[in-house]
Amino acid sequence: MKKIALFLMLVPCFYLSQMKTGTFSEMEALQKENTKPVVIHLYTDWCAVCKIESYHLNKDQELVKMMNDHFYLINFEAEKTKEKIRFQNREFGYLSNGGTGIHELALALSKNKSQPVYPVWIILDKNQNLVYYHEGQFTAEKMKEKLKEVSAL
DSSP: OHHHHHHHHHHHHHHHTSOOOBOHHHHHHHHHHSOOOEEEEEEOTTOHHHHHHHHHHHHOHHHHHHHHHHOEEEEEETTTOOSOEEETTEEEOEEEETTEEEEHHHHHHOSOSSSOOSSEEEEEOTTOOEEEEEESOOOHHHHHHHHHHHHTO
16 A cells, blocks of 8 residues: 555656647647747657657656757657647648548658658747758657757757
């Protein structure tokens, strides 16, 4: 019982150390109040590299703080997100292919239009212009380097 109580007390600490994420519509509203660069992370739930990467990135407290303080982060599940998304004055929907499918926005954001390589990281400046595109695993050190360049921290 003591172990369960201790675990429940520590859960909020783990939660607080995570990167804050939002949706495209939330980001759009937040940009009107406080303009920041945007980081878009395209992933799938079946991607092992995506899961390992997420674990390692969230362990780096300097990166978590940098991301939470100076950027908006959107984690976008490319193959399970089915709602329409409005982004940069265009509307994107889900393209079903029987039991599977992919979101049009994932295809639009990816350089490989037929089948994106996951994970994909896209960094937009405050004006939502593309400043960096990265396919594959992103290390915490490389991400911090790129985020510092974008935000001039």
